[in-house]
Amino acid sequence: MSEGIGAPVKRKEDKRFITGKGKYTDDIRMENQAYAAFARSPHAHAEINGIETSAAEAMSGVIAVLDGAQLTGDGIGNLICGWAISSKDGSPMNMGAWSALATEKVRYVGDAVAVVIAESKEEAQAAAEAIEVSYNELPVAANIAAALADGAPQVHENAPGNVIYDWELGDGDATAAALAGAAHVTEMDITNNRLAPNAMEPRSAVATYDDAEDHYTLYSTSQNPHVARLVLSAFYQVAPEHKLRVIAPDVGGGFGSKIYIYPEEIVCLWASMKTRRSVKWTAERTEAFLTDAHGRDHVTKARMGFDSDGRIVGFKVSTKANFGAYMSLFSSAVPTYLYATLLSGTYDIPAIHCEVLACYTNTVPVDAYRGAGRPEASFVVERLMETAAREMGKDPAELRRVNFVKEFPYQTQVIMNYDSGDFEGNMNQAMEAADWAGFTARKAEAANRGKLRGIGMACYIEACGIAPSAAVGSLGAGVGLWESAEVRVNPVGTIEVLTGSHSHGQGHETTFAQVVAERFGVPLDSIQIVHGDTDKVQFGMGTYGSRSGPVGISAIVKACDKVEVKVRKIAAHLLECNPDDLVLEDSQVKVPGTNKALGWHEVGLAAYTAHNLPADMEPGLKEGAFYDPENFTFPMGCFVAEVEIDPGTGKTDVVKFVASDDFGVIINPMIVEGQVHGGIAQGVGQALLEEMVYDESGQPVSGSYMDYTMPRAEDVPSFVVEHHNTRCATNPLGIKGCGEAGAIGSPPAVINAITDAIGNNDVSMPATPAKVWAAIQASGTSMAAE
Amino acid sequence: MHSLNYHKASNASEAARLLSGTEDGKFLAGGQTLIPAMKTRLAAPSDLVDVSGAADLRGITVSGRDVTIGAATTHAEVAASGELRNVCPSICEMAANIGDPAVRHRGTIGGSIANNDPAADYPAAMLALGATIKTASREMAADDFFVGLFETALEDDELITSIGFTAPEAGAYAKFPNPASRYAMCGVFVARGDGGVRVGVTGAGADGAFRAGEFEAALGGEFSAEALNGISVNAEEMLSDIHGDGVYRANLVSVMARRAVAAAS
């Protein structure tokens, strides 16, 4: 079987994962290693009056107790948000100071105040508990409504009214006019529930300062070690880049939460310099709930207007976004350029206006989480489409069909330019696979069993492959979002591919190798993918936003282009033929139909012996490339969910789930299907189960698995995953990306199905049994079913 | 660093003796509640006296319809006992759905009822089966044993040795699991025996497991799900949390009771 593009080859990395031989940050053991434990605020909002550390310092095994005054005294800089967003009036966003160890005030439960470095983890934890912090508790703004209320407690002095920015996109006047003239307007209040990311591997850091070299090494659970090094160096002043090596070894899931640089990594690096010890910290699950950046948390009012034929004439969206207590690294971009830009959905909408009010609250920071902005957009658009269809008495599929974008490229009213797609094709495929036509019979059959059955669809679209650097730069990004690659052919013909992408579950070691194997006609196992180490890979922007395929692989393709040119030149020189007549296949470089052929390894050897190379050619066979995308990519698809609800308890079972995705060209269909499965499970989790709840005083209420409901195998059916792909027009292989789609399209599909089943459209996420039961009571459907 | 002493008892009296010599010791059975509490530093006993290997605390005996279950008997053993299933399948079914396999192979009936978690399954069964809880020095009726949230009639350092009950003629347990923890959000155990019908409810009550008197009276008249129509518990006396308010839990009590009765009849 082929091992190249399109082949479902088994993952090369799985042997080590399945046999327990993966090497994660917590597996790293340095000589002379000490452990860090943090003293954290039990209050959501309080002034720090004093920190008493003497008892902790006297405890067994304690090497040092360090606090924020020492940290800032040593010149360690505040954490920053790297994407500048301006308000409507042109004023810059109000970024409050975030010190890795709080100095004057704590702003959320879990805010780190001091750290203990000790000989063992247990000693460090015991001493951290013995640190006595005297707090003066302050009133708390625990949610969006509390933060924006008159007289709300101020989370940061420089953000009056807790407003970070008041931003807009699109044409307000045109949209208002369109809605005023609409034949029908659908209006909804929509909440997008706050989620805790819950990667299986908790965050971890091992920092080592080398006194003799004045050099730092950080092992870290990072999705982007180079970005971590850049930020640690340029903004947090931990060490200059050439004196700091960041290694992200095997990483057990990220979902966005490991993009950001957190206080703990900064503190471990700094403490390692202070104590001249390697310092290790690994989050406990409780710490993960308290400190990993959360996702979503929007409150939205949306109005969509239609003409009498059901064509959308205008769409107005006003969203309030909860940022938590501090602005995390990419937080500002999520409810703006990753959200508002997708509000055209898969539809041709002539007028769109989106306003976003971002605010501080006394909760853990919120940032990108699988999908990041796009699930929120997709939920708003697809809930409105469904609701509008019901209100206007139209078939939900037909309403979508009428409004689909049908010609490409398509310029939306909110920046994005869709390059390709066949939206109707995906919807048809999904409806067929779901046997949409047979639903009525299934509903009747379920009613006989006392169950309420419903069906719902969602046609999502997202923007992946972030992003053209100049474009995002003009929108406020502090970095470029290209990717780099280096392809090294060894003298024996084996190949190392160095990539700036980072794999934390995606299977890059397999898919990236498949691309190169196909390109050079060599076996998959002769290729090694190298990533995650700033000493090995020169630079990279990392993995998030489904960018590794469209951007990371494109960089590899570009480097392969250069290698191939040189290979052809060398082989043509040795075989005395025209470089263009050569083909690369079966581990040979040859002229078809002749006996002119060299083994792939012979070309490699020739490059390195350099005994007989074309005139003026340098020895060696190694090329690098930076790839800057010319556009985002636009994966899209149609999901159909079918649910059965127990009217007695309100419990929803997702009995059928069909996905029809357009991911462009697919490298490894098995891995892609796995990404879809995981994404849908996460989306079903958001729709039915998951919510990070804080009470009025800012205490997390669902801060453990006793109360935070993760999706389990029994919560999801066996998925039907179909593809109707169109090639991406803007990158060399035609790849669109697939990492987030499942999580983006599934929440609206599930909620549309539930509201269909119970005949009450007023159900918010997570649609817990209690909520669904209450909605059934409100609508009176239960009697009909029982 | 917190250190503690671990002792392993080979029988009940040794366990009691070992514990009496400690400063702030605790019995350790399956450790499925106590160990997590220690890990999160909610409990920090000076000593643990492990009773899981105490031979006289383990095992199930059935004589006629009289059942005795040793306090250190695991949920898995209760679930798998053929002898017990012959006379009282409902308790086997209940035990088979506690937690996950790892929990069931460590967790014990004695630990569960001593802990009296308001969402634990066993308390409902104990109430409905009219069980007797035995310690070294006394016997208590389940009705008197469960006092409140995480509170029982046990004295400090008093060891449960076994649980006894007479198998009912019919019984069933219907559980609606908490979506996150899978403990009971509402579990109703219904038993019909010589003394009439008893209905034990767990997970729902604001004060822990309770007996639903009105349900019992109605079912005493006619043992059918329909007999419960129109009867409900007081929503104000139910638990209210992020998973559901009192009104919802009161509904669950009615729904689970009807399902348990249907399964038992």
Ligand SMILES: Cc1cc2nc3c(=O)[nH]c(=O)nc-3n(C[C@H](O)[C@H](O)[C@H](O)COP(=O)(O)OP(=O)(O)OC[C@H]3O[C@@H](n4cnc5c(N)ncnc54)[C@H](O)[C@@H]3O)c2cc1C
């Ligand atoms: C993941 C998970 C899921 C769970 N799901 C459920 C569920 O669905 N339903 C449910 O009911 N439970 C559930 N449990 C709890 C489980 O049933 C425990 O077994 C039970 O709560 C305690 O029993 P144990 O033997 O583990 O007791 P331990 O944890 O060892 O002890 C608990 C307490 O009881 C005391 N104790 C123990 N034995 C005795 C005795 N003989 N006499 C006096 N005091 C004693 C101990 O000192 C301690 O205070 C779950 C637990 C976990 C970890």
